Amino acid sequence: MRTKLSGWVENDQWLVMLMSYEHHPAAESIDSFRAACTDLPPIFAKASSGSATSEVQTYHQADSxxxxxxxxxxxxxxxxxxxxxxxxxxxxxxxxxxxxxxxxxxxxxxxxxxxxxxxxxxxxxxxxxxxxxxxxxxxxxxxxxxxxxxxGAEVPEPVQHQRWAMNQILQATLKDRSIAEAFVAVTRMQAHPNTLQDPALLERAVALNRPTP
Structure with missing residues (x-):
């Protein structure tokens, strides 16, 4: 399993990060990094296609x-x-x-x-x-x-509800700028995570994620 995250930084540069798990080795060179990005949404290949301003940096601390x-x-x-x-x-x-x-x-x-x-x-x-x-x-x-x-651990029902709500928010960040900005503010610790529990925000996310008839 592999998850990913990218972000724009100063001077028209993009910071692109990949996480690897289990049998997916971490990319340790520019070429292998770019190859991994081709399997992701197009924005990752675009962000990693320019001139590299540094070598790939890896880390192996995965705990908190x-x-x-x-x-x-x-x-x-x-x-x-x-x-x-x-x-x-x-x-x-x-x-x-x-x-x-x-x-x-x-x-x-x-x-x-x-x-x-x-x-x-x-x-x-x-x-x-x-x-x-x-x-x-x-x-x-x-x-x-x-x-x-x-x-496969049993997850308490309240935690299941919390995770479902967060998944709705995450999906909606790809479709709605205001939801994306609210989520980014939390990840940057400019806003408390409780702000994502706003019923109006969640209702908007659920509506956006609902399949079109």
Missing amino acids: RRRDFIGLANFPARLIAVGDAVASFNPIYGQGLSSAALHASCLSEYLNSNPDLTTQATSYFTSLQVVVDAAWTISAGSDAARQDLLT
Whole structure:
């Protein structure tokens, strides 16, 4: 199984990424990368057909990890964690730098509140948890769905409903600019994942995905 993602960056360049699973080896050269793109929707072949500005970069970390600092007994005062020390994610989702930037914002807000630095930074870690939960919903949630499919695990009914709704949104991003922009805002951590649960947004997505008579 192979999933994929691409995005426009500065100076008329495209950043194209591929994910490979199981028996699909990762493309490690420009030629093999372009060959893999020909099996995907035409936009991928078009985006990878220009002059390459760098070599293909590969990675092999496919897991997400988080550490909860709230409620730890005897946690030192004046000690905080930020970035990957708090949570790291499957790099394909691009949450790392965005999360770290939001961690810094949480730290700034905490320090500007004139906290008691002789006690644990509890309020800071509480704010941090909101950021981590949002990123975790995007990255680890998608990986969990794929893992359940591969293992045949029984999925609770509420989770099935959530995944069905997200699939409707994903399909509709290919047809509706406003839905695509809402989804991109969440993946870039400019908006909370809960914004995709807006009933009006989901109704529009379902209508767009309904087969034409």
